[in-house]
Every structure is written in structure tokens, then in C-alpha cells.
Amino acid sequence: MDFDRLVEEMRSLSIAAGEKIMEIYQSPDFDVRSKSDDSPVTAADEAADRILFAGLTAAFPDTPVVTEEQASTHTQQVTTFLIVDPLDGTKEFIKRRGDFTVNIAYVVDGVPIRGIVYAPAKGRMFYTTATGETVEEHGPFDAGAVGQQTPLRVSDPDNAALLVVASKSHRDQATDDYINRYRVADMKSAGSSLKFCLVAAGEADLYPRLGRTMEWDTAAGHAVLSGAGGKVVRFDNHQPLLYGKPGFENPFFIATSPDVVLEKA
Known part of the structure; x- marks a missing residue:
């Protein structure tokens, strides 16, 4: 896998999906339906899925893609693959609370080694770089130009607080x-x-x-x-x-x- 290209594609596709999601989110009304497992799905889930699935399969035709919104991908037996949730937090989307995200990850031998989480309504974007370190990019977000990045590191926790x-x-x-x-x-x-x-x-x-x-x-x-x-x-x-x-x-x-x-x- 070309990690530079992977990160570039994940980032640009997430921005494109986020734009479509926000277009629907900001509309006066949108339909909500129930899937077979009774979880909700909206036009935003499906529109974002079309963008992400088409983009990833075109860019990486030899890598299996698993996506929430396509049940046909859920029967694959894979350990190295791309996995997508085009709109995580659909309930938050429906309630217009903003805590929803676009998610793409690349899994190798069962381990997610690269990924992006983009929260378009919150204006926050987190992803792993080509070398595997995590950054938060600060908006506004442009698919053609990477903005300012802040390297991230977990806390040094106080187990008493x-x-x-x-x-x-x-x-x-x-x-x-x-x-x-x-x-x-x-x-x-x-x-x-x-x-x-x-x-x-x-x-x-x-x-x-x-x-x-x-x-x-x-x-x-x-x-x-x-x-x-x-x-x-x-x-x-x-x-x-x-x-x-x-x-x-x-x-x-x-x-x-x-x-x-x-x-x-």
C-alpha cells in the first residue's frame, strides 16, 4: 500500500462526503428510514457511502472494501481491507446535535493501522499520517491543500483523577x-x-x-x-x-x- 496516496485519498474523500452530509443536514427536512436491524438510515448515509465506496474502489481496486451501508460487503472473510462508516452517529445527525463523523480505516492483518475521522459539523478532522502518527488538521478544509496540523499524543493520566x-x-x-x-x-x-x-x-x-x-x-x-x-x-x-x-x-x-x-x- 502506498500510504501517502492512501492518506491523500482518505482525506479528500472524507471532505467530499462531509460536504454532501452537511448539505442534507442543513436542509429543512430529510427522510429517516429503518434498516433491517431497526437502526436508522438517512439520505446522507447513502450519499456519503456512494462517494466513499466509489472513490476507494477506484483508487485501490485490489483492496477489499467493507462498508456499513452495503450488506453485500459484510460476508467477506478478510484480514487486510478498507472499512468505511460513511456517517457514524446517525442518531446525532437526526437530532441535529453535530456529533457525527465520516470514518475510513485501513486494516492490515486484523489491525487498523491508518484511519481518518472527520466531524464536518464540528469542524474537526483527525487522521494518521503516511508514517502512522496522528494529527488533527485545522479547518477550513480543502481537498487540494492540507491545512495546519497539530500532532496528537495521549494524556499522561492521573489514575486518582x-x-x-x-x-x-x-x-x-x-x-x-x-x-x-x-x-x-x-x-x-x-x-x-x-x-x-x-x-x-x-x-x-x-x-x-x-x-x-x-x-x-x-x-x-x-x-x-x-x-x-x-x-x-x-x-x-x-x-x-x-x-x-x-x-x-x-x-x-x-x-x-x-x-x-x-x-x-
């Missing part, structure tokens, strides 16, 4: 019970894959997810966090979270700065 981030739409009692086992100085909520990015930027130390997620929900954020020195581990045994699993479904997991002392499941 942790900063925790949790899901805005999927918070439950099990998550609260787990968080309460830590000494927490501050607690914040965020939607979509932005939670990984807050840990990558040192704005949070710990993000536990005790709920159902799919690999397209997490791979890009996982890559961004890894490039900033963080890690994502399974909740049950604290082993690395791997990708290319049957059905692309994740177990519960914890995204964290590596110096957080994790509580046992």
Missing part, C-alpha cells in the same frame, strides 16, 4: 457501574467515533464501551488512537481488539491511554 468519556446515545447502567470503579475527576459525553479522538488528543483518558458495536464504527477511531500512542482492548480480557471477525461485530472494549490502570471485567 481520571478524565472519562462515554457514549451520548448508548449510555447504560452497566457502563456507569464500570466507570464508578475508577476515581474520576471529570466525565463527558460525546457521540460517534469522536470519543476515540478525544482520548487521542489527551482530552480524555478512558472510553469504555459495554454495548454492541460493529467494526466500521470503531476501526478509524482505533487507528487514530493508536497513532497517538493509545490502545483499544477487549473488555473481557484486555487483549488487543482485532478486526476481520465474522460478521464484523465487536465484543465490548475499552479505549484508553496505556498508563490508565484498567479495572478487571
Whole structure:
């Protein structure tokens, strides 16, 4: 894989998808439908998916692409592939809360090694560079010109006063019970894959997810966090979270700065 080209394509395609998403987001109204699993889908999900899938398959024809919005891609058995969530945080999009993202990741041997998370309504873009380090680019965003970048690094946490981030739409009692086992100085909520990015930027130390997620929900954020020195581990045994699993479904997991002392499941 040509990583310079990969990062260039991921960045430009994310910007194009984000522009289409914001066009629909800012319209007076948009249709919301339910998929077979009862999760919501909008015209923005589908329009962004068309942009990303067409662009990635054209640029990297020999690399399999898995995308949330195309069930036909979910039956692939792959360990090295591109994986896309064209609009992560559809519930946040529908509620017009802004915490939604465009996500692309490149997975090699089950490990997300490059990725981008773009939050067009928030004006935040996080991605791994060609050499694997994570940066936040500052807008306005132009597909033809890279803006100012800030290198990101996870926090040096104080285990007696942790900063925790949790899901805005999927918070439950099990998550609260787990968080309460830590000494927490501050607690914040965020939607979509932005939670990984807050840990990558040192704005949070710990993000536990005790709920159902799919690999397209997490791979890009996982890559961004890894490039900033963080890690994502399974909740049950604290082993690395791997990708290319049957059905692309994740177990519960914890995204964290590596110096957080994790509580046992």
C-alpha cells in the first residue's frame, strides 16, 4: 500500500462526503428510514457511502472494501481491507446535535493501522499520517491543500483523577457501574467515533464501551488512537481488539491511554 496516496485519498474523500452530509443536514427536512436491524438510515448515509465506496474502489481496486451501508460487503472473510462508516452517529445527525463523523480505516492483518475521522459539523478532522502518527488538521478544509496540523499524543493520566468519556446515545447502567470503579475527576459525553479522538488528543483518558458495536464504527477511531500512542482492548480480557471477525461485530472494549490502570471485567 502506498500510504501517502492512501492518506491523500482518505482525506479528500472524507471532505467530499462531509460536504454532501452537511448539505442534507442543513436542509429543512430529510427522510429517516429503518434498516433491517431497526437502526436508522438517512439520505446522507447513502450519499456519503456512494462517494466513499466509489472513490476507494477506484483508487485501490485490489483492496477489499467493507462498508456499513452495503450488506453485500459484510460476508467477506478478510484480514487486510478498507472499512468505511460513511456517517457514524446517525442518531446525532437526526437530532441535529453535530456529533457525527465520516470514518475510513485501513486494516492490515486484523489491525487498523491508518484511519481518518472527520466531524464536518464540528469542524474537526483527525487522521494518521503516511508514517502512522496522528494529527488533527485545522479547518477550513480543502481537498487540494492540507491545512495546519497539530500532532496528537495521549494524556499522561492521573489514575486518582481520571478524565472519562462515554457514549451520548448508548449510555447504560452497566457502563456507569464500570466507570464508578475508577476515581474520576471529570466525565463527558460525546457521540460517534469522536470519543476515540478525544482520548487521542489527551482530552480524555478512558472510553469504555459495554454495548454492541460493529467494526466500521470503531476501526478509524482505533487507528487514530493508536497513532497517538493509545490502545483499544477487549473488555473481557484486555487483549488487543482485532478486526476481520465474522460478521464484523465487536465484543465490548475499552479505549484508553496505556498508563490508565484498567479495572478487571
